[in-house]
Amino acid sequence: MRIALDPGPEGGPVRVQRLDERGAPLAPPAELAGPLDVVALEREHAPRWVFARQRSYRELVRAGVDVARAHDVELVEGLLVAAAGRFGHPHGLAAAAARLHGREPEPDPRAADPDDRLALFDPTPPPDELADLVAVHAAQQSALAAGPAGMRLLAAAESAAALVAEEMTAAGLPWRADVHDELLTGLLGRRPALGGRPPRLAALADEVRAAFGGRPVNPDSPADVLRAFARAGHELETTRSWELRRVEHPAVEPLLAYKELARLHSAHGWSWLRTWVRDGRFRPEYVVGGVVSGRWATRGGGALQIPRSLRGAVRADPGWRLVVADAAQLEPRVLAALSGDHALAPGEDDLYTALAATEFGDDRGKAKLALLSAMYGGSGGEAGQLLGVLRRRFPAAMAFVDGAARDGEEGRLVRSHLGRTCPPARPGHERPDRARARGRFTRNFVVQATAAEWALVLLAELRGRLRAAASPAVPVFFQHDEVVLHAPAEAAQDAAAAVRAAAETAGLRLFGSSPVRFPMQVRIVEGYDQR
DNA sequence: AATACTGGCGCC
DNA sequence: AAAGGGCGCCAGTATT
Structure with missing residues (x-):
């Protein structure tokens, strides 16, 4: 059974409608008295819940409701619209319903942004979405049934990922503000007054100025820095660190140190800490499908760029552990499976080390660069x-990515393994340089998007396993090929085993009997910085 | 003053 | 050693 759920306006009734697997109503719409009714329906029918969007599930998670399966109509609409080659069409529920009923013009979902502050003053109540939800879902089920099996798996995995995302935000990544503060103080000096420059940055800025003969130079201004180097006889194109490193001048060293620390201060300094960490948890908002390749994006807090130098602030609660699991060399393994070039990923050993041993004189860095370049x-x-x-x-692996690049350059559609469709080139692709850029994009897309869907399936599988085992372990962080769980110490080993099993299943789901393995490197630690 | 763009760099 | 794919974020800069 499926049950469509419209959470409705804040404080209003939650409306539901029972559906069969094709999406046809089994009963008239009904109102629920509260979240407990959802729990009861879950227990009785174990349905797949049909939500309009990731946000629909947020209030339920806050109320402690836990559901097993979901279908996210807006995410699935995005997949289907792109697969049909109808790029640029909005995939919000209202737009999808309008499209279905042949109404024009399609509403722009951004106009109905629930976070829009102006909406607070909008006297019109939000529309009843349940009818749209039911109609669009039924159309999606029929489109999915008519298409390849990969899209059905992708729709399910992406919907499950939306559940995981909301649950991760609710759980939060354990974050010790006191440790973060100590780390910052060690690197930057004592915390400055609001808006002030930390002592270490001020000292480095002074060193830079002194190295330029005492003339004021704003190290935060690329233009200013370029002018200063030009006066000193060094004509630079940019102030990128790799270009600066090639210059012999006394200002280079303090400037590089300044840039590194200034970034830390502005992106993840005390102001970040004040803004994003509450009650010992960092709660970024994850945007499932936020990247064209199907990777997640985040809103706020730069969650996918937590600097290594601060990872010590991520610490498990007393008596708990972090289970940190990352897929080893995921993208080359995905390429090996996609292309059938199994020599590329013969076992579970480190791919780069193995390749370096036979081809690159044991230089792992070279092997990695070569594969990434491919x-x-x-x-x-x-x-x-x-x-x-x-x-x-x-040769087969290279032919595969070369083929994807050629498809892009020559304007053909490119899809991931399960069927996520790469958006088309923007105008201007006739120019040879733009066509080559397009080729690089599609070359990467087939691998990155397939790796992303492997990770979605992993998350879905992991969630299922943890729920089935009634595990107290909670996924608290995810970035591309790495998942972090927070678990009581005594449950950590089982959680680690669940991740490994989920990875194996993800490989099977995507690539069937392919011999390519997807090993997870798992560590059970108290601090995220520990090996 | 608000907004949009750019350069640079963090992560994968 | 060189600068290729994806993102988000900040400060500086240009524009309105």
Whole structure:
């Protein structure tokens, strides 16, 4: 059974309607008295809940409701609209309903942004969405049934991921503000007054100025820095750190140190701490499907860029552990499975080390650069030469990414393994340089998007396993190929085993009998910085 | 003053 | 050693 659920306006009744698997109503709409009714329906029918969007589930999570399965209509609409080649059409529920009923013009979902502050003054109550939800869902079920099986798996996995995302935000990543403060103080000096410059930054700025003969230079201003170097006889194109490193001038060292610490201060300093950490938890908002490749994005707090230097602030509660699991060399393994070039990923050993041993004189860095260049479309400098080695060793894998690049350059559609469709090129792709850029994009898309869907399936599987085992372990963080769980110490081993099993199942779900393995590196630690 | 863009860099 | 894919965020800068 499926049950469509419209949480309705804040404080108002929650409305539901029972559906069959094709989405046809089994009963008239009904109102629920409260979240407990959802729990009862879950227990009685174990339905797949049909939600309009990720947000629909938020209030339920806050109320402590836990559901097993979901179908997220807006996420699925995005997948289906792109798969049908109808790019640029909005995939909000209202737009999807209008499209279904042949109404024009399609409403822009941004106009109905529930976070829009102006909406607070809008006297019109939100519409009853249940009818739209039911109609669009039924149309999606029929489209999914008519299409390839991969899309059904992708729709289910992405919907499950939306549940995981809301649950992660609710749980929050354990974050010790006191440790964060100590780390900042160690690197930057004592915390400055609001808006002030920390002592270490001020000292480095002074060193930079002194190195330029005492003339004031704002190290935060690229233009200013370029002018200062020009006066000193160094004509630079940019102030990127790798370009600065090639310059012999006494200002370079303090400037590089300044840039690194200034970034830490502005992006993840005391103001970040005050804004994003509450009650010992960092709660970013995850946007499932927020990246065209199907990777998640986040809103607020730069959650996917937590600097290594601060990871010590992520600490399990007393008596608890962090189970930190990352998929080892996920993208090259995905490429091996996609292309059937199994020589690329023969076992569970570190791919880069193995490749380095036979081809690159034990230089793991070279092997990694070569493989990444193959997937990102790099060709400059040393990469070109390294790629030659790969073409000889892994012709099928290289042919696969080259084919994806050619498809992009020549304007054909490119899809991930399960069927996520790459958005088309923007106008201007006739220019040769733009066509090549497009080729790099699609070359990367097939690998990155397939890796992202592997990770979605992993999350869905992991969630299922933890629920089935009634595990107290909670997923609290996810970034691309890495998941962190917070678990009581005595439950950590089982949680680690669940992650490994979920990874294995994800490989099976995507690639069936492929011999390519997707090993997880799992560590059970108290601090995120510990190996 | 508000908004949009750019350069630079953090993470994968 | 060189600068290839994806993002989000900040300060500086340009525009309105």
